[in-house]
Amino acid sequence: MTRELTLRTALGTSPLVRALKQGAVASDRVAFDFIEVEPVTRAFRRMTRAMEFDLCEIALTTHAQAHACGKPITALPVVLLRGLHHAALICRRDSPLRGPADLAGKRIGVRAWSQTTGVWVRGILHDEYGIAPDAMTWMTEEDAHVQEFVDPPFVQRIAAGQRLPAMLLSGEIDAGIALATDPAQVRPVIPNGDAVAAEWSRKSGVYPINHVVVVKDALLAEYPWLADELMRLFVASAEKSGKAVPYGVDANRPAIELLMRYAARQGLIPRAYRAEELFVT
Numbered sequence: 001m002t003r004e005l006t007l008r009t010a011l012g013t014s015p016l017v018r019a020l021k022q023g024a025v026a027s028d029r030v031a032f033d034f035i036e037v038e039p040v041t042r043a044f045r046r047m048t049r050a051m052e053f054d055l056c057e058i059a060l061t062t063h064a065q066a067h068a069c070g071k072p073i074t075a076l077p078v079v080l081l082r083g084l085h086h087a088a089l090i091c092r093r094d095s096p097l098r099g100p101a102d103l104a105g106k107r108i109g110v111r112a113w114s115q116t117t118g119v120w121v122r123g124i125l126h127d128e129y130g131i132a133p134d135a136m137t138w139m140t141e142e143d144a145h146v147q148e149f150v151d152p153p154f155v156q157r158i159a160a161g162q163r164l165p166a167m168l169l170s171g172e173i174d175a176g177i178a179l180a181t182d183p184a185q186v187r188p189v190i191p192n193g194d195a196v197a198a199e200w201s202r203k204s205g206v207y208p209i210n211h212v213v214v215v216k217d218a219l220l221a222e223y224p225w226l227a228d229e230l231m232r233l234f235v236a237s238a239e240k241s242g243k244a245v246p247y248g249v250d251a252n253r254p255a256i257e258l259l260m261r262y263a264a265r266q267g268l269i270p271r272a273y274r275a276e277e278l279f280v281t
Contacts, residue, residue: 005223006031007054010047012040012211014080016245020237029229040211044145047073051216055230058214060256061116061263065146067278068269072217075279076227077249078234081211084201085120087193090186091175092168097189100129107137109164109176113155114144114268116210116259117178123262128200133266139164139173152267209255212279220280227280249275 009032011017019025021034035053037043044059046052048066051073058066063075089108091097097106103125110118125131138155141164151157158164165181167173175189190196201207213234220226231247238245246252253275260272275281 003027003031004029005219005226006033007219008033008035008052009055010035010037010040010043010053011055011057011213012080014211015241016080016238016243017234018237019240020233024240025233025236027229027233030226030233047214048146054216054219056214057211059116059145060209060212060259061114061119061268062145063212063214063278064260064263064269064273065114065144065149066214067273069146069148071146073214074217074220075212075214076230076234077252077275077279078213078231078247079209079211079245079252080213082207082209082245082255083117084194084197085117085208086124086190086197086200087188088117088178089121089125089175089189089193090168090177090179090181091189092171093185093187095174095187097175100125100131100190103131103175103189104135106174107139107172109139109158109168109173109179111164111178112140112142112144113138113151114146114149115178119259119262119266119268120208121177122266123258124200126262126265139167149268204254204258206254206258209252209259215280231280249279249281 007030011021040057043056044062047056047058048062048071057080066073122133134154139158140155141158164176165179168176168179168181169185235247256275263269264272
């Protein structure tokens with residue numbers, strides 16, 4: 001079968017897209033040329049800097065920054081990664097940190113200042129605990145996926161060859177966000193982080209979003225049917241996974257717009273975008 005369109009596509013390993021990637025969910029109008037990028041986060045930089053893909057998984061903060069810089073892409077309201085993040089802020093098990101109030105003046109490691117999990121954690125620290133991001137020094141391994149963005153002055157790049165997980169365990173940094181470390185050697189900075197996160201989500205009505213999917217604007221304009229067809233395919237693939245993940249702008253508006261407020265306050269984007277500015281509706 002010859003389809004109207006073949007999309008050069010980069011998606012990660014989420015069970016939500018397994019059926020699509022394996023061909024169990026298919027279309028008679030669009031085909032996919034899947035390019036495997038491991039980890040998929042490396043595709044985000046390639047998408048925003050070189051527009052390498054027609055369809056690409058992307059961090060929501062990266063997409064918002066791309067929008068701010070006029071990159072010609074629009075997101076589908078398809079959530080491929082989400083999670084509760086209070087417990088992502090960790091310290092050594094023997095750390096003197098007793099909770100968020102002790103973070104002022106400390107060095108916190110995060111892969112990049114723009115990393116979406118970091119944006120969520122910093123927003124929560126500010127709103128729930130009164131700790132502003134500039135009260136700490138942020139140590140990073142890399143720059144933003146969007147090349148035009150410049151980190152603020154209280155963000156420092158670690159030396160080539162250094163790694164944040166090792167720096168946490170050696171005491172060179174005081175805490176870290178989403179660092180791959182031996183669980184036996186670390187603990188959450190926020191006591192009972194998972195339980196606190198669950199209660200925060202219940203009260204706020206927000207389940208944080210990390211990754212969505214973007215499409216080149218030129219393709220959406222040339223093929224007016226494309227967005228609806230892609231949504232149909234992603235929904236069908238998610239259903240085959242057996243996971244109940246709400247898709248659509250309205251279902252995800254609280255998380256989208258809270259993250260945008262956090263990102264704007266942290267200087268990552270010029271203002272808090274409405275969901276309709278970033279997503280196909």
